[in-house]
Amino acid sequence: MAQPKIAEYEWFVYLLWASNYYISSNLSRVMVGEQQNPETFENFGTTPDGSTVRPVVTFTPPWYKILYEDSITMTCDVAGAVQGDVTYTWYRNNQWIQQGKTFTIQSAQSIHDGNYQCGTSEEDISEEVTLYVMHGPVVLQSPPYIYEGDDLALRCHSRYKDIRGTIYFYKNNEIIHSSTTDSEFLYRDHLDVTAVYKCRRQVITTGYTTYSDETEVTAPGSSDSVMVTFSPNWKKIFTGDSITMTCDVIIYGTYSWYKDNKPWMKIDQKSMYIYSAQSCDSGKYQCRTSSGSSPEVSLEVSDGPVILQAPLIYDGSIPYLRCRSRPEYPVGWTRFYKDGEFLQDSEDGYLYLTKPVVTGRYKCEKVLYWTSVLDGESAPSSVPIRDLFSRPEIRLTPSNVTEGDNMALTCDTRLSPPRQTTELQFAFYRDGREVRGFLSSNKYILSAKLEDSGNYSCAGRTGDNRVRKTSQDLSVQIHSEYIVDTHGLETYLYPTVSVILLLLIIISAFLIFRHRHHLCRLFPKRLRTRDPEPGMEFV
Known part of the structure; x- marks a missing residue:
């Protein structure tokens, strides 16, 4: 059995009888067991048996909210040196998914949404980190958390690459940043864990759609003494187009115009002009003169993106068709069909008909590329702040100090395991006044004097002074060399x-x-x- 440590005391006691007594003591050594040094930030991150701390899941890029079809890589980081071969295991929603130090999602889908963990053994499992796969046009991206003193990286992300107008970043519904070019923003004053952030931007969406239209081509009409002609010569036009109708007659006379067999525009003139045609202008038109009446001709006004145009065909005219789209849509390709059978592709959108048989049901298809402007606003988001290091504790060695002893004050704190390389500085104070400025050492040693008695505290900070924490006060009483405390x-x-x-x-x-x-x-x-x-x- 190990022998217990022995408490050794050296005391000199002088007893004076007949009047009073006076005692002088000199405590030279007290040993009740070897005092353990408090755990410092150098060895924080390891357990007492030397094993490593829990692994940490990190994202690359560092966003925990991504959009549908985005890619992301997760890494299982372990603090400290890893001995020997290590097997890394990944879990989603507590279900095994794969092994390996990294886990990559090439094209995020809804099934990838969930809570992720990694581990090196059953005992060393990381905390859960949640990945959100969003479907909205705009998402505000941020890290899942940051540490005290870190800048907060924000990104107003959209799957649509083109932007228009200004990108706005908000904190608690107040604008904190705006830009017309940059979708990322580094916020330096994130101190409020309750703050809510969001962003707003206009995005330009692109895509393509295949549109089609059909028309019937009939046999050419006979040349009557009275005819209605169109200029331009198309029986179908877009809304917004203009067209002129002319009453061609051999013998001059008075003119009357009819639409759908009802008087239209009671004006005695040979030509009628429709400016910026609308759907209500569709119908059957006819002109009547003293020499006779023309056959009815149909005009169709379409508000669609694609129309198949055919002319009014008379004897001797060359029949042709045009597959026309609105000018704001870029064209991919154009194809023509007759009676359900493919005829040909066309680069200019025209189909020239060959005699003798031109009648039938014609159809054209046209691929159009389109763009759309969306005013997207992200869902609100908050970002937790984790402690970079714990609040310092000031310790005194030895606990009882006599004048002339070496007195050691230690400012103990713990760095978060993923931030073990962060350099801290320490300062010491007595009764609120600085006795040692900020240095890298967390110890302050001095030869004790009676005037060194007082309330001591210490402060720890980062090198840039963005994070600073102060300990509670510790009362220190320096005892005289000749008076027992x-x-x-x-x-x-x-x-x-x-x-x-x-x-x-x-x-x-x-x-x-x-x-x-x-x-x-x-x-x-x-x-x-x-x-x-x-x-x-x-x-």
């Missing part, structure tokens, strides 16, 4: 006096016993008498 009196003086008093009682009792025994020898018979005779006295 109160604790010493209570511990050592009172037991000594008690022992001395006990010895005095024993000695007094012994002397009384000796004196009584002596009297018994001098007067043996009389002492045996129960009641003394009158006049007898003890000498």
